[in-house]
Amino acid sequence: MIEMKSVSKTFGKKKVLDNLYLTIDKGVYGLLGPNGIGKTTLIRSILGLYDIDDGEIIIDGKIMDSNKKNTGMIGYLPQQFGMFKELTTAEVLEYFSILKGICARDLKKEIVRCLSVVNLQHDRKTLVGALSGGMLRRLGIAQALLGDPKLLIFDEPTAGLDPEERMRFKDIIASISKDRTVIISTHIVQDVDVICNHILIMKSGSNIIQGTKEEIRSFAREKVYRILCGDQDKISGKRYIENIEEDGGTNYYKVLCSDRQKIGTVLSPTVEDGYMSIIKEV
Numbered sequence: 260m261i262e263m264k265s266v267s268k269t270f271g272k273k274k275v276l277d278n279l280y281l282t283i284d285k286g287v288y289g290l291l292g293p294n295g296i297g298k299t300t301l302i303r304s305i306l307g308l309y310d311i312d313d314g315e316i317i318i319d320g321k322i323m324d325s326n327k328k329n330t331g332m333i334g335y336l337p338q339q340f341g342m343f344k345e346l347t348t349a350e351v352l353e354y355f356s357i358l359k360g361i362c363a364r365d366l367k368k369e370i371v372r373c374l375s376v377v378n379l380q381h382d383r384k385t386l387v388g389a390l391s392g393g394m395l396r397r398l399g400i401a402q403a404l405l406g407d408p409k410l411l412i413f414d415e416p417t418a419g420l421d422p423e424e425r426m427r428f429k430d431i432i433a434s435i436s437k438d439r440t441v442i443i444s445t446h447i448v449q450d451v452d453v454i455c456n457h458i459l460i461m462k463s464g465s466n467i468i469q470g471t472k473e474e475i476r477s478f479a480r481e482k483v484y485r486i487l488c489g490d491q492d493k494i495s496g497k498r499y500i501e502n503i504e505e506d507g508g509t510n511y512y513k514v515l516c517s518d519r520q521k522i523g524t525v526l527s528p529t530v531e532d533g534y535m536s537i538i539k540e541v
């Protein structure tokens with residue numbers, strides 16, 4: 260579905276994407292990586308919103324043309340979504356439908372359909388300025404779904420959402436993901452753990468590690484230890500403290516260790532452990 264071959268993108272002197280190769284097929288992909296690593300740059304390059312300096316991006320067999328933006332065939336929720344405060348939710352969707360070239364005959368039906376998917380069907384007449392942060396994000400998802408695109412890209416869709424809205428987001432993704440490619444960019448590993456079946460870990464602008472959740476977990480196999488707070492200096496080899504947890508009045512560190520340890524207890528790794536092991540090179 261998406262193929263990136265030797266893609267480079269520079270801002271000033273900073274090479275954000277550097278000879279990058281990536282292949283994405285059908286499924287729900289979680290694009291993970293630390294702040295500023297280049298996730299949004301990658302997404303905006305796929306959308307054709309940024310001209311790449313080098314390489315090729317092929318979508319559905321067609322080489323992307325830098326003069327032709329891809330936003331019509333791709334549903335996109337930008338990292339910052341929020342405008343038109345004086346319009347109603349239905350009016351915002353009408354505006355985006357026209358931009359996407361949805362014909363007038365289908366327009367009303369399509370708006371009702373997309374509002375229902377995100378459970379905003381009773382807020383058709385609510386002004387955007389009166390929506391909560393979670394509702395606004397859902398309106399952003401509805402806008403991405405207009406025209407039923409087979410490729411959906413959501414940039415940081417769950418940032419700043421409370422647990423209930425995050426759960427809602429996961430339900431929406433589960434309901435729309437069949438036969439589609441969905442890319443969700445985030446640095447919150449727990450959010451992709453449940454909904455995604457493929458993980459992309461952006462380690463640098465030239466290296467994206469791709470795998471199933473099991474494959475990502477296996478990067479941290481036999482490296483995750485629970486160690487008494489205070490015992491950290493007894494750890495041999497490279498280490499990275501991931502977390503502190505309290506159990507029965509005692510504090511423990513969850514630590515990634517490069518070597519086998521004689522102290523502490525080995526834990527089975529989570530996707531987050533695998534992610535940290537890749538990013539921190541432990």
Ligand SMILES: Nc1ncnc2c1ncn2[C@@H]1O[C@H](COP(=O)(O)OP(=O)(O)OP(=O)(O)O)[C@@H](O)[C@H]1O
Pocket residue numbers: 270271273275292293294295296297298299300301338446
């Ligand atoms: N339009 C731009 N002009 C100049 N530099 C940019 C521009 N967009 C991004 N950058 C730089 O490129 C790098 C990657 O930024 P990008 O927004 O792609 O990262 P990100 O992985 O999406 O980060 P975050 O998790 O914070 O959203 C950063 O160093 C950023 O400062």
Ligand SMILES: [Mg+2]
Pocket residue numbers: 298299300338414415
């Ligand atoms: Mg970003």
